[in-house]
Amino acid sequence: MKIGIPKESLDGETRVATTPDVAKKLVTGGLTVLMEKGAGEGSHFPDSAYQEVGVELTDRTGAFACDIVTKVRKPTLDEAAMINEGAILIGYAETCDEDPVIAALHARNITFLAMERIPRISRAQSMDALSSQSNIAGYRAVIEAAQHFGRFVPLMMTSAGSAKPARVVILGAGVAGLQAIATARRLGGDVYAYDVRPETQEQIASLGAKVIELDIGEGGAGEGGYARELSDEGKAKQQALLADELAKAHIIVSTALIPCKPAPVLVTEDVVKRMREGSVIIDLAAATGGNCPLTEKDKVVNKHGVILVGHTNYPAMMPSDASAFYAKNVANLIEIMLDKSGDTIALKDLDEDEITQAAQLKPTA
Numbered sequence: 346m347k348i349g350i351p352k353e354s355l356d357g358e359t360r361v362a363t364t365p366d367v368a369k370k371l372v373t374g375g376l377t378v379l380m381e382k383g384a385g386e387g388s389h390f391p392d393s394a395y396q397e398v399g400v401e402l403t404d405r406t407g408a409f410a411c412d413i414v415t416k417v418r419k420p421t422l423d424e425a426a427m428i429n430e431g432a433i434l435i436g437y438a439e440t441c442d443e444d445p446v447i448a449a450l451h452a453r454n455i456t457f458l459a460m461e462r463i464p465r466i467s468r469a470q471s472m473d474a475l476s477s478q479s480n481i482a483g484y485r486a487v488i489e490a491a492q493h494f495g496r497f498v499p500l501m502m503t504s505a506g507s508a509k510p511a512r513v514v515i516l517g518a519g520v521a522g523l524q525a526i527a528t529a530r531r532l533g534g535d536v537y538a539y540d541v542r543p544e545t546q547e548q549i550a551s552l553g554a555k556v557i558e559l560d561i562g563e564g565g566a567g568e569g570g571y572a573r574e575l576s577d578e579g580k581a582k583q584q585a586l587l588a589d590e591l592a593k594a595h596i597i598v599s600t601a602l603i604p605c606k607p608a609p610v611l612v613t614e615d616v617v618k619r620m621r622e623g624s625v626i627i628d629l630a631a632a633t634g635g636n637c638p639l640t641e642k643d644k645v646v647n648k649h650g651v652i653l654v655g656h657t658n659y660p661a662m663m664p665s666d667a668s669a670f671y672a673k674n675v676a677n678l679i680e681i682m683l684d685k686s687g688d689t690i691a692l693k694d695l696d697e698d699e700i701t702q703a704a705q706l707k708p709t710a
């Protein structure tokens with residue numbers, strides 16, 4: 346069975362779907378791994394490192410013409426056309442709806458296993474790329490904040506005077522948010538955090554941050570560990586109650602997300618106006634509209650003296666670790682897809698396992 350690793354073509358995407366370490370395990374497990382030349386370069390994995398573990402280097406066409414094609418980003422229409430009819434594609438779908446690329450894949454009977462659809466259940470934890478990549482984003486977001494902030498994050502006492510620790514507020518305490526809290530604490534910030542799901546309060550406190558508690562008059566917990574969308578009244582109350590806490594912050598890292606919905610607005614323009622000059626907002630939700638309406642996607646802008654950072658691909662800024670984690674997630678998924686009991690490796694019925702069943706993008710009727 347052939348596994349293909351094409352080079353990512355999206356601008357700024359430095360990750361690769363399989364690293365030499367993971368490729369070695371796939372090859373040892375009896376699979377033939379074909380990689381487009383140079384696919385690992387952006388993540389600092391040279392072709393030679395793949396060749397050493399038995400990966401065959403090929404051209405673009407060869408990497409797409411495999412039984413299972415592994416990618417990070419959703420293919421373009423041209424790339425989708427290069428995948429064999431009836432093959433399997435593993436990668437991010439980056440949409441909740443059927444779009445032209447996904448329709449083109451379905452039209453040619455290509456099974457698309459979307460990494461963001463891996464259910465967040467215990468057995469699937471080792472395949473959970475949303476978590477592995479958000480963890481990296483949470484860490485990198487705080488590093489980015491520290492870089493843009495013109496002051497110290499920790500308490501500093503020197504002969505030339507002292508600096509108080511920066512007041513850091515993390516909004517949304519899911520995977521990215523909890524890692525952002527941990528990283529901001531390690532940097533010595535005075536860290537506060539808020540999430541609409543009450544069960545996060547214990548997690549926030551266990552990381553040594555102070556919990557911001559708000560009474561918005563309705564519950565925010567939804568299904569599967571995610572939040573639910575608040576009523577218009579709830580949203581307005583949340584913004585109003587958060588305002589004083591946010592206005593005092595030097596650094597805000599916002600990560601609030603509700604799957605397949607626009608990002609909830611938590612940091613209003615009025616709050617930005619009230620923040621001190623030189624404060625920093627890292628808006629991790631920039632791709633889905635931003636938790637602050639002033640955020641500009643993939644740009645760093647200065648609004649009312651506050652620096653707003655809207656990068657949408659933090660994992661690509663740490664491509665070696667991001668690829669290593671992603672590659673392990675993908676390889677663990679491939680492992681449960683294969684039946685190795687016979688003389689040859691066969692593909693299992695993907696509808697028989699709840700993980701591969703949930704990850705499949707089915708054609709809309």
Ligand SMILES: NC(=O)c1ccc[n+]([C@@H]2O[C@H](COP(=O)([O-])OP(=O)(O)OC[C@H]3O[C@@H](n4cnc5c(N)ncnc54)[C@H](O)[C@@H]3O)[C@@H](O)[C@H]2O)c1
Nearest residue numbers: 479482517518519520521541572601602609629657658659
């Ligand atoms: N910019 C990047 O490079 C990058 C990379 C990875 C993830 N992300 C983004 O980071 C965000 C977080 O990802 P994640 O994996 O941690 O998601 P997650 O689902 O684990 O966490 C999101 C958290 O937001 C909370 N939330 C939702 N609505 C809220 C509200 N109104 N008020 C307060 N909290 C609210 C949820 O309860 C949840 O805990 C997402 O927007 C994701 O797309 C960005």
